[in-house]
Structure formats: C-alpha cells, structure tokens
Amino acid sequence: MPFEPRTPFVHTSHLPPPEPPMRRLSLLALLLATLPLAASAAPPEDQWFTVLLDGRKIGSFESKREVHGHEVHTTQTLQIELERNGVKVALGSSESATETLDGQPLAFASTSRLSGSETRIEGRVRDGVVELDTSTGGATQHRRMAWPEKALLPEGLRLAGLRAGLAAGTRYSALAFQPSSLDAAEITSTVGAFERVDLPGGARTLHAVEQVLAFPGAPMKTRAWIDADQTVHKLTLPMMGVELVLLACDRACATAPNQGSDVFARTLMPSPRALHVGELAGTMRYTLASPRNEATLALPDTDEQSVVVRGNERIVTIDREAHARKGEKPAPSDYKPNDWLQSDAPEIVALAKQAAGDAATPLERMRRVETFVRGYIRSKTLDVGYASALEVARKPEGDCTEHALLVAALGRALGIATRVVDGLAYAPGFAGKDQVFVPHAWAQAWVDGRWRSFDAALPGFDAGHIALGIGDGDPWRFYAGLDLLGRIELREAQSLAR
Structure with a gap:
C-alpha cells in the first residue's frame, strides 16, 4: 500500500487519550507505601489525601492498613477525574497486598479502571513463584512468574523505612513491587531537614524525604513530607511540566467535588x-x-x-x-x-x-x-x-x-x-x-x-x-x-x- 499524504487537519479521534501518563498515576499508591511510617505506634488505619494537579483538585487517595492475626493487609485506592479537550475521563486504581508481620509477601491484587474498561490482576506468592490470574476485556488468563528477588510490598517497604530511621542525611534503597505492572523498581530515599508545610488542616513543620525511582532512561524524582511519627502528610511528583500533589486531610476534604483540569494542551x-x-x-x-x-x-x-x-x-x-x-x-x-x-x-x-x-x-x-x-x-x-x-x-x-x-x-x-x-x-x-x-x-x-x-x-x-x-x-x-x-x-x- 503506497503512503497516503496527510490530510490538512488531523481529527482528534485519531489520536490517543492525552491524560497524564497512566504509569505515573498508578505509582501514587506505590510512592506512599515506600515512605517510613510510625515506629513507636501503629500507622493510621485509614488515611485520606486530596489530589491536586497544577493547584486544582482532581481526585482523592485512600490508604488502609489492618492487622489480622499474623497477617498485614493494606489497600490503597486512587480516584481522579480529568478533562481532555472537553471530555471528562475518570480513572481509578486500587491495589491491595497481604504480607506477614515481618513483611514477607503472600498475595496481592490490582484493579484498574479507565473510561469503563477494567483490568483485574490477582497474585499469590509462594516459594519465589507467583500464581497469576489476569482479567481484561472479559478474558481471563492464568500463568506463573518468578517473584523478583528481594522485592517488597507495602508492609515490607514500611519496615525498611523504620529500620533506616529519620536522621537527616539518612539514605537507603529498597526494591518495590507494583502489582498493576507486575514489575519492581528500586527506590532510593534520602531523609532531609525539617520544613514548614501548608496543609488543609493548617501549617506544620515536617521532615522532607526525597525519593528517586530508577526507571530505565528517565528516573522519576519525588518529594514527601512526614512528621516525627513518620506519617506522610504531603507528596509531590512532576507531571508534564507541572506538579501533582497529594495533601493529607479528612475524608470530607478528600472526597469534596473535583475542580476539573484540562491537561490536553500540555500534551x-x-x-x-x-x-x-x-x-x-x-x-x-x-x-x-x-x-x-x-x-x-x-x-x-x-x-x-x-x-x-x-x-x-x-x-x-x-x-x-x-x-x-x-x-x-x-x-x-x-x-x-x-x-x-x-x-x-x-x-x-x-x-x-x-x-x-x-x-x-x-x-x-x-x-x-x-x-x-x-x-x-x-x-x-x-x-x-x-x-x-x-x-x-x-x-x-x-x-x-x-x-x-x-x-x-x-x-x-x-x-x-x-x-x-x-x-x-x-x-x-x-x-x-x-x-x-x-x-x-x-x-x-x-x-x-x-x-x-x-x-x-x-x-x-x-x-x-x-x-x-x-x-x-x-x-x-x-x-x-x-x-x-x-x-x-x-x-x-x-x-x-x-
């Protein structure tokens, strides 16, 4: 077939959804999980965040942690709404993990939703092997994969942060597994000094923690602010030249109506x-x-x-x-x-x-x-x-x-x-x-x-x-x-x- 010349105007229907990169959005749960939480007291069982893009509210993030007997269950749920050229796009991501009290992985699940399309991943970890069930578009597949050596889920990452401590200048690395993409990325965290941070509930003085996620070709840098009990209150990461920001607040604040953000022009x-x-x-x-x-x-x-x-x-x-x-x-x-x-x-x-x-x-x-x-x-x-x-x-x-x-x-x-x-x-x-x-x-x-x-x-x-x-x-x-x-x-x- 010979090449056909371009038409003078390219229809928007021929081009991809200009929502922010889905991989980066799906990493929000992972980023919060990698930060150290309280050593002397249990982490908050249910924590809410409001999600802002370029200063405008676009959604909410919820993180839950529960201990049942000898197991720790964590669930992290992201809900956002964007606009692309006047069309509203709803995105949702939920990840859960089951681990032992000392952070050994047992099972995980991930559900991703985009404009009515849903993908479900379930994995059970045993003896270094993952039994996987993946459902996409009504079709389910079962397969096996090797568990990445030394990879951790949320509780294991939390414990790694606790062991490192909060002394300024502390630097440590961990391999974080992400259920939604079935891969692991090394995250290097560096603890900084105290900084004054404005939050929905008022200003606080918090520790700054910088993180680098080692993705091939383009490492991603993020920043978080945590209190003396090592609870996360703010998280930022760059996206298309602007900042995506998560701020801790109560449920009413996090689930308040979105303002909407048309990110189309930035793409x-x-x-x-x-x-x-x-x-x-x-x-x-x-x-x-x-x-x-x-x-x-x-x-x-x-x-x-x-x-x-x-x-x-x-x-x-x-x-x-x-x-x-x-x-x-x-x-x-x-x-x-x-x-x-x-x-x-x-x-x-x-x-x-x-x-x-x-x-x-x-x-x-x-x-x-x-x-x-x-x-x-x-x-x-x-x-x-x-x-x-x-x-x-x-x-x-x-x-x-x-x-x-x-x-x-x-x-x-x-x-x-x-x-x-x-x-x-x-x-x-x-x-x-x-x-x-x-x-x-x-x-x-x-x-x-x-x-x-x-x-x-x-x-x-x-x-x-x-x-x-x-x-x-x-x-x-x-x-x-x-x-x-x-x-x-x-x-x-x-x-x-x-």
Whole structure:
C-alpha cells in the first residue's frame, strides 16, 4: 500500500487519550507505601489525601492498613477525574497486598479502571513463584512468574523505612513491587531537614524525604513530607511540566467535588516550523532538548529512528523507510498473545484471516492489516480510554491506541512479531493549535528482517513520527514513554535530502 499524504487537519479521534501518563498515576499508591511510617505506634488505619494537579483538585487517595492475626493487609485506592479537550475521563486504581508481620509477601491484587474498561490482576506468592490470574476485556488468563528477588510490598517497604530511621542525611534503597505492572523498581530515599508545610488542616513543620525511582532512561524524582511519627502528610511528583500533589486531610476534604483540569494542551509539543508532506515522506532530523538538563532522558533506537546524545540534546533522525541497521531481532514474546494482545482469541484469529486474505508475504499481510483496521474501527472516539485488542475486535471504536493494539494483535495472529510504539505525530493543525506534535500510538512488525511501522489511525507512517517508548501493549509500560511529555522540547526540524 503506497503512503497516503496527510490530510490538512488531523481529527482528534485519531489520536490517543492525552491524560497524564497512566504509569505515573498508578505509582501514587506505590510512592506512599515506600515512605517510613510510625515506629513507636501503629500507622493510621485509614488515611485520606486530596489530589491536586497544577493547584486544582482532581481526585482523592485512600490508604488502609489492618492487622489480622499474623497477617498485614493494606489497600490503597486512587480516584481522579480529568478533562481532555472537553471530555471528562475518570480513572481509578486500587491495589491491595497481604504480607506477614515481618513483611514477607503472600498475595496481592490490582484493579484498574479507565473510561469503563477494567483490568483485574490477582497474585499469590509462594516459594519465589507467583500464581497469576489476569482479567481484561472479559478474558481471563492464568500463568506463573518468578517473584523478583528481594522485592517488597507495602508492609515490607514500611519496615525498611523504620529500620533506616529519620536522621537527616539518612539514605537507603529498597526494591518495590507494583502489582498493576507486575514489575519492581528500586527506590532510593534520602531523609532531609525539617520544613514548614501548608496543609488543609493548617501549617506544620515536617521532615522532607526525597525519593528517586530508577526507571530505565528517565528516573522519576519525588518529594514527601512526614512528621516525627513518620506519617506522610504531603507528596509531590512532576507531571508534564507541572506538579501533582497529594495533601493529607479528612475524608470530607478528600472526597469534596473535583475542580476539573484540562491537561490536553500540555500534551502538545510545538513544532519550530510547518512541516510539509513531501519532506515527511523522506527523512527528518529533529533536535530535542530537556529544559531541565535531564541528561538521563532516553529515546529508543529503531530501524526507522536513530538517536545521538549531545549534552542535554537528542539528535533524532527518522526515515519513513525502515533500514535493517540495528540488528535487534524479535524476542519470543513478540510473537505470543498477552493480556492486551489476545492474538489467540477466536475473534482475533478470524479477523486476521479476513484482513490478510491471500497476501503472500509478511509485508503485504501487514499492509492489508493496516488498511483493514483503519476501516474496521468505524467509530473514531476519545471516549474509550484504553481498550485491549479483543475489546476492540468485539466493539470497534476508539482512538489511536485501539488502532495500534488491534494491528499488533492481528499481526501476531498471522505469525508475525509485533510491538506497540508510543510517541508523537506531527499535525498541521490540532484542537486550535497550528504545527504541533501530538501524543500518538502505532504498531511495528518484524518484516523483511527489520522492524517496520504501521499506523492505522493516520494515513500511514512517515518521518513525522517520533518514538518515545516501545512496549507489548500493556498500558502501564505503554504510557511510560509519555512520561517525557513536559520534559522535552523540539528546537529544530530539518529535512534531509535523500
């Protein structure tokens, strides 16, 4: 299928939900759990927080801890509401854990809700092995995974903080397991001096604790304030150039009506100039920079995108045509079904056969899949949030994330390795803004010995696509790349002659 030129205006329904990165939102429960709580007295059994984004109330957070016999049960629940281009989006995340009194993991559960879509994960830990049940889009899968060595759940993290103490300058690390993404991240905490902090119940003098979460390529820094009994009263973390803040207060305060926050504009990255269809059909070179001089920011190298580090700048060269230059072959998991790309489901298999028809080569099959998905998802809407491929197969509606996941799942059903890319796509005009790069999603497939991109939400892939992250369709990993929004800017766009 030849590349089709871009339309003069990119419809909002073709682009992904511009809510803040879901992975970062889901980490709120984890962040509170990692902070040391009272050593001499039991932590609060039920603690409430109001959630603010850029100074506006967007939701609530509740943390519970209960001791039953020889077990400790913790539950942490986040409820927020955002707006994206005038559409309200409700997000919810609840995580629970069961541990022994000395912090050994026994079981965990996670429920995530986004615009009516729900994912449920349950795990039981025994002898270093986790028995997992995952439910997404009405389909349930059972599997096993190894428990990450030395990983801790909330009670284990609390005890690690108690052992470290609160002396100014104290520094300690722990490996924190997050049920929603089924992975672990090292968190390094540094205890600081006392600071005066304004809270809904009045100002208090509290210890400041800085934390660094060691995510690959872009570590996340947070700050918390705790009292002499080691109870958390305030937590902040950066998000798209502004602060997300949790403040301890009573239940009435935490559950008061939200003010609403339209974060859509913050997800758009201005282009230094207008880009034309002809140059986007070739090769482009972009200069991206971190205004905060975050030298650790990482962008992926692919067979279409090469990245050169120059100080706090990233020189990104993108060719519309893929070149087998990276030597990165597919992993076995790139061919297999997972919780979000259910390529073995009968509905997906049937659609894959219908889409591919009599195509003889993997490249032609993927081109037909791309065209098929573009027409199959008839309702182009932002209301879905993030649906799995099976959900889209059964109810064909959504934005670019739904297009990308269905393309990837159909490719795997045809025996082709695929993966899902999140990044930015150029739009001549979008939501009243001219010449901007907008958060976007597309799929890559391993054909002809290289990773080649396929974009069913737009007329096709071109050099106006900048990849920020690559995943397997899991929303928590998918949105990790979008953590870069608000932390990078585009300083130069240059067309390279072929």
